[in-house]
Amino acid sequence: MIAGWEYRSIPPQTCAVVKGWSICYNDRGLRPHAPASFVMALKRGETLHHRYRIESVLGQGGMGAVYKAYDATLKVEVAVKENLFTTEEFARQFYQEATILANLRHPNLPRVTDHFVIRGQGQYLAMDFIQGKDLRERIEGDGLISEGEAIPWFMEVADALAYLHSRKPYSILHRDIKPGNIKIQPDGRAVLVDFGLAKVDDKSESTTTGAKAMTPGFSPPEQYGTGRTDARTDIYSLGATMYACLTGAIPEDSLERAMGREELTPLRQRNPRVSAALARAIEKALAVRPDERYHSMVEFAAALGSAAQASKPTQVRDYPYLDRTARVLNLDRTVRAPITSGFGDLPTRLPFEQKKPPRWPQVAIPLAVVAIIAILALPGLLEGAGLASSERTSQPSGTQESSNSPEATSPPAGLPAPSPTSALPSTTPLPTVNPSIALTPQPTPIGGGIGQIAFASDRSGLPQIYLINIDGTDLNPLTSMPDGACQPSWGPDGLSLVFTSPCPDSAETYSGAGLWILDMTNLQPQPLLTTPGGDYDPAWSPEGERIAFTSERLGRPQVHVMTIDNGQVENVSGIFAREVQPIWSPQGTALVFVSYRNGGAQVWLMSDGGGNEQRFARGESPDTHPAWSHDGQLVVFQRSLSGVPRLIGARFDDLGIPDFRVCQQSPYSSHPMVDPDFSPDDRWLVFETWPDGVNHDIAIMTTTCANVTILDSDPALDFDPAWRPLPSP
Numbered sequence: 001m002i003a004g005w006e007y008r009s010i011p012p013q014t015c016a017v018v019k020g021w022s023i024c025y026n027d028r029g030l031r032p033h034a035p036a037s038f039v040m041a042l043k044r045g046e047t048l049h050h051r052y053r054i055e056s057v058l059g060q061g062g063m064g065a066v067y068k069a070y071d072a073t074l075k076v077e078v079a080v081k082e083n084l085f086t087t088e089e090f091a092r093q094f095y096q097e098a099t100i101l102a103n104l105r106h107p108n109l110p111r112v113t114d115h116f117v118i119r120g121q122g123q124y125l126a127m128d129f130i131q132g133k134d135l136r137e138r139i140e141g142d143g144l145i146s147e148g149e150a151i152p153w154f155m156e157v158a159d160a161l162a163y164l165h166s167r168k169p170y171s172i173l174h175r176d177i178k179p180g181n182i183k184i185q186p187d188g189r190a191v192l193v194d195f196g197l198a199k200v201d202d203k204s205e206s207t208t209t210g211a212k213a214m215t216p217g218f219s220p221p222e223q224y225g226t227g228r229t230d231a232r233t234d235i236y237s238l239g240a241t242m243y244a245c246l247t248g249a250i251p252e253d254s255l256e257r258a259m260g261r262e263e264l265t266p267l268r269q270r271n272p273r274v275s276a277a278l279a280r281a282i283e284k285a286l287a288v289r290p291d292e293r294y295h296s297m298v299e300f301a302a303a304l305g306s307a308a309q310a311s312k313p314t315q316v317r318d319y320p321y322l323d324r325t326a327r328v329l330n331l332d333r334t335v336r337a338p339i340t341s342g343f344g345d346l347p348t349r350l351p352f353e354q355k356k357p358p359r360w361p362q363v364a365i366p367l368a369v370v371a372i373i374a375i376l377a378l379p380g381l382l383e384g385a386g387l388a389s390s391e392r393t394s395q396p397s398g399t400q401e402s403s404n405s406p407e408a409t410s411p412p413a414g415l416p417a418p419s420p421t422s423a424l425p426s427t428t429p430l431p432t433v434n435p436s437i438a439l440t441p442q443p444t445p446i447g448g449g450i451g452q453i454a455f456a457s458d459r460s461g462l463p464q465i466y467l468i469n470i471d472g473t474d475l476n477p478l479t480s481m482p483d484g485a486c487q488p489s490w491g492p493d494g495l496s497l498v499f500t501s502p503c504p505d506s507a508e509t510y511s512g513a514g515l516w517i518l519d520m521t522n523l524q525p526q527p528l529l530t531t532p533g534g535d536y537d538p539a540w541s542p543e544g545e546r547i548a549f550t551s552e553r554l555g556r557p558q559v560h561v562m563t564i565d566n567g568q569v570e571n572v573s574g575i576f577a578r579e580v581q582p583i584w585s586p587q588g589t590a591l592v593f594v595s596y597r598n599g600g601a602q603v604w605l606m607s608d609g610g611g612n613e614q615r616f617a618r619g620e621s622p623d624t625h626p627a628w629s630h631d632g633q634l635v636v637f638q639r640s641l642s643g644v645p646r647l648i649g650a651r652f653d654d655l656g657i658p659d660f661r662v663c664q665q666s667p668y669s670s671h672p673m674v675d676p677d678f679s680p681d682d683r684w685l686v687f688e689t690w691p692d693g694v695n696h697d698i699a700i701m702t703t704t705c706a707n708v709t710i711l712d713s714d715p716a717l718d719f720d721p722a723w724r725p726l727p728s729p
Contacts, residue, residue, distance in 0.1 A: 041065050042082070047072075049116050052080050052126060063090075064122060068129060071113075077129040078113065084122045094123045100172055101127060108160040108191050130191045135179035135245055145245045147274055151304060153190035154242055157182060158301040160192050161238065165231045165297055173229060177237035178218040179244055217250035221258040221288055232290040235300050239285025239293075246278075247271045251286060258288045266505065276717060277694045278307035291600045292508070294643060295621060302643025306672075306693035446470055447679030447700070450494060452724040453686055454478065455698050456486035456503065459716035463503050465518075467724075470700060472711045478523060485516070485525075486720050489538045489547075494725040495520050498528060498538040498547055506696075506719040508580070510536040511552055529562065529569070537581050541588045546608075548572075548582035548591055559593050561608070572610035581625060584608075586632040592616060594624050603637050603656065617656030619648065625675045628652075629682045636662060636676045636685065647673045647687065663705035671708075679723050686721040 042065070046054045052069040055077075059066045064082035071078045083094040101112035114126035135153075139145065157177070164172040174192065181194045214223045220236035222229055236254070243251045247270035252262040264286060267279040281303035287293045294300040451470050456463045460477070462484035468475045479485040483502030487510075490497045497520070500513050513536050515528040529535055533553025540547055544564075551560045551569075558573040559582045573579045577597035584591060588608060595604045601622035606613040617623055619639050626637040632652060639648045647663065650656035662685075663669050676687045683703055689710070690696045698721045701708040712718065 042067060048080065048124065049118065051114075052078065052124075054080075069126075071126065074113070078126045079110070079129045081125040081127070082122055083124075091117075091123060094125070098125050101125070104164075106160050106163045108156045108189065109163075110191060110193055130183045130185060130193055132183050132185040132191075134181065134183045134193075135241070137180075138184065139179065139245060139248060144248050144271065147246065147278055147307075150242065150245055151278070151307065152188075153182070153184065154238065155301060155304055156190045157192050157238060158297050158304065161231075161234050162297040162301065165234070171231065173231065174234050175219075175223065175229060175237070176215065177234060177241055178215050179241055182241065216253045216255075217244075219254065220290070221254045222290060224255050230290070231296055232293045235285050235293050235297060236287075236290075238297075238300070239282045242282050243267055243286065246274050246282075254286075254288055275307055275694055276696070277690065278304070281307055291596060291622065295600075295640070296643075299640060299643030306644070447684040447723060448681035449679065449726045450724050453698065453700075453711065454488040454490065454497060454722045454724060455718055456488065456506070456720040457714070457716050457718045458484075458505070459714050459718075463505065463717075463719075465497075465499055468698075468711055470711070472709075475712060478518060478520075479525060481516075481525065486510075487536060487538060488518075488720060488722045489540050490722055490724055491540045492542055492544045492725060497722070498540055499525075500536040500538060501525075506717060509550075509552075509557060510534065515547070515549060529567075535560075539582050539584055541584050541608075542586055543588050546588070548584060550580045550582070559591065570609070572606065572608075574606065574610055574613050579604075583626050583628050585628055586630050592626045592628055592635055594626070603635070605655075614655060617648070617650050617659050619659065623648070627676045627678055627685075629678050630680060631682050634682075636678070638674050638676070644670075645672045645674045647676055647685070662703075663701075666705040666708075668701070668705060668708045675720060677721055677723050680725050684723075686723050688719050688721060 041057050041060055042048065042054045044054055044056060048054060048069065051073050052067075052071055054067050054069050056068045057065055058068050058079065064084045067080045067082065069078050069080045070076075083090060095115070098112060098115035101110065102115070105111070110128045110130055112125060112127045115124070117123045133141070135145070161174065161177075164174060176194055177192070181192060183191050183193055185191060218237050218240040220233055223233055240251050243249075247267060249265070249270055252264050256262040257264060264283065267282055268274055268276065281300070284303070285293055285300055294303065447470060452467055453470060454465055454467050457466050458464075459466075462481075463486045464480060465478045465485050465488050466475060467478050478488075478497075479499070479501075481501045481503075484504050485499050485501045486503035486506070487500040488497045489499070497518050499516055499518060500510055501516055502513050503510060511534040513534060515535050515538050516525045517528050518525045528547070533551050534557075535549050535551045535553075537550035538547055539549065547562050547564060549560055549562070550557050551571075552558075553560075554571065554576075556576060557578050557580050558571055558576075559579045560569050560571050560573075561582075562569045572591070575597055577595055579593055579595045579597070582591045582593040585608075590605060590607055592603060592605050594601050596602075597604075601624050602619075603616040603623045603626050604613055605616050616626075616635065617637070621640045624638050626635055628635050634649055635652055635656065636647055636649045638645050640646070641661075646661060648659050649662050650659035661669075663671070663673070668691075671689050671691045674688045676685050678685060679700075684700055685703060686698060686700045688696055689699045695713075695715055696717045696719060697710045697712060697714075698718045699708055699710045
């Protein structure tokens with residue numbers, strides 16, 4: 001065992017063929033099977049090519065060695081890389097590496113100075129000798145690397161990779177990023193070395209040039225077989241390298257994870273001192289599926305930069321190629337047809353909608369009365385354009401002024417909400433649930449409904465579901481599930497909700513989880529489905545008779561619909577693709593959901609029983625977590641722009657084309673926003689946000705992006721918000 005590192009046995013069948021040579025893996029990495037004559041090293045003092053005097057062996061493998069040498073011509077120390085495989089194919093690969101490096105100019109990459117062939121002996125590449133230790137040596141000698149020290153180094157490596165990925169006419173992939181290939185110079189600069197597996201990525205060709213090999217723990221699944229590698233391959237390897245440096249443990253092998261034999265150990269479980277923001281960024285980069293990782297190095301670096309601001313690293317540097325690449329790729333472009341005056345003029349024609357009788361018709365009258373009172377008593381309140389401070393406060397601030405335009409009004413100083421009837425929960429392993437939570441709706445609450453929001457939070461340890469008033473008061477736990485609870489979805493009467501458990505953390509999938517029903521009159525959860533299969537993403541239908549959800553019972557996440565009365569479950573996904581996150585249309589005749597049928601995450605529509613499928617919106621980045629307004633006019637969903645999640649809106653009548661950025665021009669445009677949900681009156685949104693890059697909180701805002709208010713400032717992870725509807729009498 002090497003100090004500071006944790007190794008696991010790699011299955012003996014984990015091998016690959018590299019241009020006719022078998023390469024397998026032991027617990028230290030690659031073990032090439034090659035003739036012994038191929039690993040003979042040059043001796044110290046020997047002069048190579050009448051110019052390079054060998055001083056020491058820096059590294060040695062089955063394909064050759066790397067030497068530290070003295071260049072007698074330039075009077076400098078150099079690194080000389082040797083390739084002893086003299087076949088035509090290996091000679092071509094080695095020449096490719098020389099050509100790649102000779103044309104690169106980046107402060108965090110080595111510079112090639114010479115390339116030559118000694119007939120009958122091998123090929124040689126002379127390059128800058130990079131002083132300093134590599135990251136593996138640092139970890140073995142000095143222990144774990146702190147977050148503040150590591151982030152600037154990895155931002156420099158990300159900048160170098162962004163430079164490689166943006167080369168023209170073809171991008172260059174490194175494909176061998178690991179701690180041993182990142183050296184830290186005496187001046188503190190990180191340099192990415194060893195381009196032995198570099199590949200020119202010509203997307204017009206079915207195959208691309210470059211050696212095929214991988215390092216268990218640091219290579220993604222697509223690098224093991226015939227899958228196509230791209231920029232996301234380097235993103236995975238950089239994430240794995242960061243994981244190793246911050247924890248001292250190599251992440252579980254990607255191929256083993258892809259086959260379901262292992263799971264990634266959460267980074268903070270190994271090192272709790274790492275910030276939650278950085279851990280989430282790294283774990284996303286380590287997704288087994290390429291489409292679930294960051295889609296560019298710029299996106300990954302943006303997430304690292306956000307974590308860097310929170311952790312206050314000791315070194316601050318410029319990263320010109322990250323910035324330049326973002327501009328060249330136009331990653332922070334504004335999306336089409338921005339709307340800044342609210343959504344009141346949206347069309348009402350709904351192609352999917354066919355009126356169904358509501359299960360609780362008596363709800364319509366009290367809702368209409370509440371709506372009329374709201375219109376008469378509080379004009380302009382719900383779309384007040386006075387921009388409240390984004391500081392965490394228990395209630396929004398501002399003064400109300402008379403104006404003919406709702407855009408000119410500011411919200412009142414306080415938000416009406418149900419009167420508190422129970423104390424806040426104490427910090428215990430499982431929160432104490434109080435069944436006497438107030439259920440009486442107050443008149444004209446902001447957003448309509450009862451003026452309360454359910455959400456998941458890990459403030460008591462494992463995530464549990466909590467209820468809070470929209471003014472930030474009267475926080476109460478609703479669940480105390482021993483394995484955690486999350487993803488609340490309200491029934492249409494507001495008197496019950498469905499949720500997911502077990503729920504160990506905020507995640508996209510919950511394999512092995514089930515659905516539970518919580519009656520708000522007694523707060524006693526009951527399991528909804530007894531058939532195991534990994535059920536999550538619940539959504540209660542508007543008429544209250546069905547629940548749509550994601551299930552893995554067929555071996556792949558697909559959208560299912562359950563009829564509550566008889567327990568009948570139907571798979572409504574049209575094809576055997578990964579399809580998740582179903583949301584009902586207002587009349588319950590259609591579903592909007594996320595499909596991976598074309599590779600990346602896309603928002604799609606289908607009828608409530610399946611079929612009639614159409615794609616909604618046409619974003620280039622992954623689109624996830626849709627929300628459908630109660631009037632049926634608007635769909636809001638989540639999209640990553642320059643590595644930061646944003647809210648995107650689109651008219652249902654237009655099938656998502658064009659779409660527009662929510663909060664594009666307000667003071668809150670830089671804030672990440674995820675997992676939106678509409679208020680019952682459709683004039684407000686609740687969502688998850690983390691403006692400081694670390695603390696994930698629940699916030700509400702008007703659809704005009706005014707009065708953004710964070711409901712609670714607890715440092716815990718808060719997620720999965722759901723706005724409570726008005727209970728029926």
